[in-house]
Amino acid sequence: MKTVKRSKVSAVWIGWVILGLLLGACVPAATPTPAVVEKPVEVTRIIEVTPTPPATPTPRFAGVTLTLLDNPEGQTENMIALQKRCEEKTGIRLNVEVVPHGEVRPKLLAALANKLPTYDLFYVDIIDLPQYAAAGYTYPLEGFLTPEMRADILPFAEKGVIYEGKWIALPWKAEWMSFVYNKKMLKDAGYDRPPRTWDELIQMSLDLKKKGIVKYPMVFSWAANYEQVTVDYVMLVKSLGGELFDAQGNPVFNQGAGVQALQLMYDMMHKYEIIDPAALTLRGGGKRRDVMLAGQGAFVFLWGTPLLVMNDPAKSPRAGEFDIALAPAGPGGPYSVAGPMGWAISAYSKNPEAAWEFLRCIAGPEGEKFMFLKEGAPPGWKSVLNDPEVSMKLKQAGGDVMLQQAAFLAMRPALPYYQEWSAAMQKAIQEVLTKQKTPQKALEEVAAYTRELKAKYGR
């Protein structure tokens, strides 16, 4: 009996190993073009071995290897091409590490908190920039910048790269939210244009509701612990002509437009009933987009280039019904929100000069122009926007509205304690929208907490 069992156990093990090997071998082998799999490795190897063409006679940084940290969305084919171009130009060998979008932060912190030179280049979201800069994780760019560059930056992109008056990063893909509406629904209700103000939007929504076209015309996603809640609040405060902080950095969102904005959120949900209360459980632009695609909403704010998917018959059941307009205005203007990013150099990089050279190639005017022409990524430099090739392409793409919006972009506050502030704000807004607190009371509490944070972390 014992021997039988033992042989069975070993047979199980053999089976395990065989199955494991089979699966392991099969899965990558199923790739139709194994050559593609090897591509990035091959590319870099070729660059290293074959001397670069005479266009760049002696690259200063030949032999230097840099590591860049990015998320999957960043590494498009065009970005890969741009990186390759910059490798050729500078002689630097680039090692790209791609990490899930939500995981860039822990990954980066594991290296930076230990002061390790693991990464040379990484991107920073505007909301993280003050925190990273204050912690001393970023290499100061002041010494590298040319006066032309300082003069060339676009005003809203500037906020994404400068903290306490110092350049921390170079601007990158400054995206913002666009106001998307369903033109077919509006037409059915007898409107031939999108709403221009928040009052108009409320009127139209009530009308759409009354005519039975859509139950909850305005689509938001205000789930808990979700940055979008803060984003939408910041937008409304700015639209209503208010500010979050005064010139000394003291909270003023607990008075005037700050309170009105939260009241407007409440009214749209509970008084006019044009926002679905289920919005408090929705998270992700994908959910907002889905609601629109299912015909359960008429107005929405979406990041990036949403129409690419929404008007594509292969991906959208309502292709062709959507269009972009300027955001509805309040007394402050037709504001939307920008979420600019920047590329930064690690304070612990062993080759900051080489990193700067590479950074300039990628996120400088030339690189940004390339990325705009290839995939319409909004540039952060004036010279790129004024470039004839770019402005022509912009006109073709109907970027007029997007460009108009660029003049009205609100920014979230640059605070080294932004994470806490935003989390407190999100909680306060949720408490108001679930009828636990009044806007005034909830915002007073956030203001008090903000003052505490400022006392602790402000310098």
Place this chain on the structure above:
Amino acid sequence: MEVTIRARTNLHLLMAKSRTLRYRTRLVGLLMITPGLAMIVSLLFYPLFHSLVISLYDLNIRAPWLGPRFVGLWNYLQALSSPDVQAAAGRSLYLAAVGIGLGIPLSMAFALILNRPFPLRGLVRGLLIVPWILPGTVQGLLWSRIYDPHYGALNGVLYQLGIIRDYIPWLLDPQRALLLVALANTWATVPMMTLLYLAGLQSIPEEIYEAAQVDGAGWWARFRHITLPLLMPITLINLILKTIDALTLFDLVYVLTGGGPANATQVIGYYLYDAAFQRLEYGYASALAWLIALTAVGLTVLYSRITRPGEARL
């Protein structure tokens, strides 16, 4: 079972016979745990030690000018007295309670059902592992598609069966949201618990049941006096398993509710992640982590005490 007890005492007597044998047994025991111990110590000693030390410091790495400041047990006291931590820990314990209260009977029943022969037994048992292996993110997205207020399966089923007249935003109500998170989590852990019970059932000798049957013991008596006590060690394992799982749960909540509405589902694992990676309060986060670990071990000791009578009978 009496046989077993006698056998064990015999073995101890045998071992007590000579001191050298006893000494040798100890040595053998030590040698047997050495590889595992060496591995754990070599890989984890430094990180554990490090986190223990910084838990005594006020260390927020985004404010280097404040510097690491030795604060003794302050972080621990702060964590213990924080209402947010208390609430989050309470929610985690609620998850554990639901997972245990519902999961233990359910998984035991499942194991009893699947232990009897039926067609396609291997297939069904193999499927058992799938809920457990789905990555936390996929689980979160799956349940968010089930509870979805617009296109969710739950709304769809209940609506088509005529049970609800309007779609319900399930996760909007704080208490219900926490319960639904607990249920989603239970769905994933019950299969694992079932598997452990199944293995336990398989090692109970058939003869014991046969003997009991001859004595006229009914189904319930057999379950009550044989199966249940003999499965006690496995129940202990399952209790620990579920408790660790509930205390460290993070990604399901992160994807499904984000801790909302208004922090109603913010569990301790989520709070810890927030403290460590969002707020960068490493000293505080480390103290909290050690408190979580101590709680888990405390509960384990408690569980061991509770389940011991069963073990003793073996």
Place this chain on the structure above:
Amino acid sequence: MIARMEIGGLLAARRWRRILAALFQILLVVGVFLFITLPLAWLVISSIASPADLLSIPPRWIPWPPDFSNYSHLLFGGEIEGTTLTTVTLRAFRFSLRNSMIVASGVTALCLLFGVLAGYAFARLQMPLGDRLLYLFLLVQMVPVIVLLIPMFLVMSRFGLLDRLEIVILLLTAFHLPFVIWILRSYFLSIPVDLEEAALVDGATRLQMLRHVILPLAVPGLFAAGVYTFMQTWNAFMIPLIFTSSETKRTVTVAIAMFIGRHYTEYGLISAAGVLASLPPALLAIFFQRYLLAGLTAGAVKG
């Protein structure tokens, strides 16, 4: 035998009872089956639903015609504009299944090897600190990994051990071993001691006895512990994330997390990826389950 003769007259009634019992059993099994598969069915439906079906109200339970484009994207690649689906992301997914298989098998093998030794020692031998040592082990596993990542990263980086699957395997083994020891100890405890006693009297060494007497009897326990470790490791996220960096080393959990974009998440794709990622372990489990059942029945007959 006596009992059987006594109820001999009620044979017909017994037959009915048996049929009813079989039906009842099948009913119960169907219940278990539905518990497991209903949510999974929704996952599969979501993975083959066309965009319109995904958003229909009430849901279309059987998407027709099924849309397999999510699977073809995952398996054959190509960039999809306006999504997270760059060539890089899709390529990484294919490698990841193999990597997860290597990591999970490696950790399972190591955990079982060390776990059997230590679990047996804790179950049967007198240990220096007794059960207290066991609790100490467990304490190690219960410290949330989040606070250990940064110091561990420092160590691994200093020793130049980053981006290696071997290190991921070792770290995960160290993390899961304590609980595996607990599980195995419990199963060893449930094995009658008299068998060992006999072997010891016969002059077998501890290791010989472990191999020839205990292990064959503990197969179900080993299987359960193995499945537990395999699943935990397959699902591990933070350690593979932090300690690997190149795309050829990425594990499946990390690869799937890459489909969650900055602003948009493609549900259909994530569902398809979830289905694909759970197939290899499920097939393994079904294979072993059948094998194990066959082995056990054979053993029982002979025993």
